Amino acid sequence: MTIVDTPTDAAPTAPTGGPELPQERRLVTEIPGPQSRRLLERKAEAVAKGVGHTIPVATVAAGGGVLVDADGNSLIDLGSGIAVTGVGNSAPRVVEAVQRQVAQFTHTCFTISPYDSYVEVAEALNRLTPGDFVKRSALFNSGAEAVENAVKIARHYTKKQGVVVFDHAYHGRTNLTMALTAKSLPYKSGFGPFAPEVYRVPLSYPYRDELSGADAASRAIAQIEAQVRAENLAAILIEPIQGEGGFIVPAEGFLPALQRWANDNGVVFIADEVQTGFARTGTMFASEQFGIVPDLVTTAKGIAGGLPLSAVTGRAEIMDSAQVGGLGGTYGGNPIACAAALATIETYEQENLTERARAIGGILAARLNELKATDPRVGDVRGLGAMMAMELVDPATGAPDAALASRVAASVIAQGVVVLTCGTWGNVIRFLPPLVISDELLNEGIDIVGKALIEC
Structure with a gap:
């Protein structure tokens, strides 16, 4: 020094x-x-x-x-x-890719005039995210926007409205994602009323609850069944490791038990990998280390080397349920951000x-x-x-x-x-x-x- x-x-x-x-x-x-x-x-x-x-x-x-x-x-x-x-x-690959793309064009809006880099990012996400099944992806701008769209998609697919989230969760600062987020100050205080049909249940927090993963999952599921019921529930949304909530790693078995219950009851299981995704935890996605295969995965943060980009990736039948025009946005999947993402993903893989x-x-x-x-x-x-x-x-x-x-x-x-x-x-x-x-x-x-x- x-x-x-x-x-x-x-x-x-x-x-x-x-x-x-x-x-x-x-x-x-x-x-x-x-x-x-x-x-x-x-x-x-x-x-x-x-x-x-x-x-x-x-x-x-x-x-x-x-x-x-x-x-x-x-x-x-x-x-x-x-x-x-x-x-x-x-990062060198990112800088080079961005400079090259800026010289070609900066924007057309993908929902007006598509371009190949958006499709290539979707193809990469479909390949990299957990699950050996046909997938689709949609690109957005921020983690909160990805989470909000994942909930939209799950609700449209299931024709149900309820969403279960967890103590200590953080999912964003938009109106819906504030409702999904647990902590009031500074994220929610004074900004209500919030979006309805959001239900909060206990997380597995081994340092403080001292429960096994199975017992913590049983506690959460019992509360879901008593207060919401599967027939009213569109999705369970959870961070595999909570980010803003304190980097809480759930006990072994907690996440698989929740996923099994969701799969058995026709509930979409969404993994919010906005902070845990893209090699951060030692695998490309944290879900891999917990033995879970989410129906939908939300990503952002590490996806594009610092440029604003996010995504929802998941089962084709769920992702394709929304009507044409129901997903998108002016800047979602901007070509410069997509070029950065492709270079970033190449860097993760090439540099191990x-x-x-x-x-x-x-x-x-x-x-x-x-x-x-x-x-x-x-x-x-x-x-x-x-x-x-x-x-x-x-x-x-x-x-x-x-x-x-x-x-x-x-x-x-x-x-x-x-x-x-x-x-x-x-x-x-x-x-x-x-x-x-x-x-x-x-x-x-x-x-x-x-x-x-x-x-x-």
Whole structure:
């Protein structure tokens, strides 16, 4: 790590992004530095207050495992823009594909004049997602939009309205996906009324409920049968590993039991793989590790190397049930985003980033469990692959300690490492590094987290 002792108010020349950036943590100023503070002041004057930010820096370049701010500070990136830049920022294949597509055409609207890259992305998703059956895909812009369309499709196919979701779930900020999301503040508070026919049941949360997967599934199914009943239920919607809810990994057997019940009762089983998809957990999709084959899968985030794109993929008979014109949107499957997605998928496969995610997960699990063994405030370490987290608690009571998580994250960020918090109670620190990060940067980042935990 480099520390420069002569901070300056002069903005440095913006470096070129991508993997050629020096892969080092470098502090030129305090964080935030003067240039970042100026941008944040402009943000406060120009941008709606409801659009927050986590890291108080103005980004000018990123690549590999680092993010560079307007003051020349180079931060270790353990967030990947919330699991978006799995292949790294400005990955070479993505940059080349986007530049080539921009020179050809930027937009026609696929529902007006189709083009091959949309079809190629659909073909790739049909091939990669779990399930050995005929599939179809439809492309959209965001994870919330994909989830909303998956529910639309399930309702149209089943001719039923009810949707079951789970405690701690996060599915988006549109009106329907706010209803599907569990946490009120900041996602839902004051924005109601919400869409109807949404029912919430308990999740498997091994650290806190201490139930087997089978018992947790029986509890959830009993509540579904008592409060909704299958004849009223269009879909069960679940994240294989919850994201914003705290990186909760359900107990073994929980997800397969839910899927069996759904299949036996004519209920569409939807896996929200927006955060878990695309090599993040050590397989292309997290569903593979739980032995489930969803009827529909929603994807976004890691699909296109940082460009806005999402999708619903699933059984052909379900996906084809909607009438012509019932699915789509002006920008859904934009050609530039599709070009980026094809290059991103090629990068995952050609560079074997699923294996890299497993290696990252091994480092994270070992290092975080070392912290847990020596500090009782680390109540739990959990996750799969490069999607890991530690839950911070009061060691005497086990109560969530959001204040500690906030202090640790702030200290780590001030030392030049990007980390994110999450969880229903805000007491979870999560790790989502780019899958191209070096072991050296990863370990340095974890060292700083460990020191901050001691200091706090």
